[in-house]
Amino acid sequence: MSRFIIALDFPDPDAARRLVARLPAGRCRLKVGKELFVRGGPGLVRELVDGGWDVFLDLKFHDIPNTVAGACRAAADLGVWMVNVHALGGSRMLAAAREAIGEGAERPLLTAVTVLTSHDEATLAELGLAGPPAAAVDRLAGLAMAAGLDGMVCSAQEARRLRAAYPRGRLVTPGIRPAGSSADDQRRVMTPAAALAAGADDLVVGRPVTAAADPAAALAALEAELA
């Protein structure tokens, strides 16, 4: 299975469906985030799952433990491949999320967002978190792994350290950009090849594919960067 997860950030479910129809099945997974979920709802997620796609439901749950546990249970019932929470919710919330998704072979993977890839040191300072993103990522990744999660969402810039610290932790890395392309609102970016070399497992890509005139060709170009 491909390392690429395509972020379906669309304001209109039909636009997402049209994009999916142009993607080569088996060469990528799909990510449904907040915008598309609020527009398309669980029905759209089920439709993608029933269509044979591995779906990463990227809703980044962050609330009191009981509420997050219920949301994770609901996500698992949709048959998604992966669901995530914010590690900033703390140990009790992470443990409740992990317990809620259960133990069965069909359970979704559960990952925790460490520090958003749109954040840099200045953003963290605004939030009262002194120091470089890598220090906060290390702390939050530690919480996630101690709570028994499958891995974390981080920038590929932190992948080498996390891979060394957690050899079995899944590293899901947004902020992937083809060499020389715009970072958009992202702050901690990496190319696909550099991300894989650093130890990333999953490469999350949105606009470089979804905004391309030929999304399948854009995906093929990213794959070629790995060859």
Ligand SMILES: O=c1ccn([C@@H]2O[C@H](COP(=O)(O)O)[C@@H](O)[C@H]2O)c(=O)[nH]1
């Ligand atoms: O730290 C994070 C966590 C999630 N994301 C999501 O990934 C995609 C990235 O889209 P691009 O268009 O490739 O920038 C988007 O859906 C984010 O919500 C992230 O970027 N960073």
